[in-house]
Amino acid sequence: MSDRFVPGDVAGFAGAGAALGVISQQNDQLAQQISAGRLKMNPDAANKAADVYERKAEEVDDLAQAALKLVRVEGLGAYGSAQELAAKFGRKATNGSTGAADLLGKLRDELIRKADLYRQAARDYVAADEQIGQDLQRGSQA
8 A cells, every 4th residue: 555645545534534644654754764863954944844834734723713613504594404404514524533623633733743843853953963063073182
């Protein structure tokens, strides 16, 4: 099985959930590379990327808040069919792990996690650079 999600593989909220699973796996792999010391990034580039992910997380959070408003849909009338339709909107908005607001919240969390990982990679780069500088200075003094 490929670790890449191809749009159209699965429709609707199930597809969004599958795509989120892939994003989470990619973040796990990135975290493993950073913790193993195999990935260090130029601090300026890493921090710029982190800023972009944080801005996108804010946008997604706004969408999640808007989706939460769908939990209660007014104005469809008092008929039973209208009440059923309103309830369906509510379930689409929040349904445990598969509602729109729930999925958007998870996406926001993964975007923030990605930003944090990039910032960690930048810190590791700076730390490695400082360590090399100290080692070189000690070597030239010997």
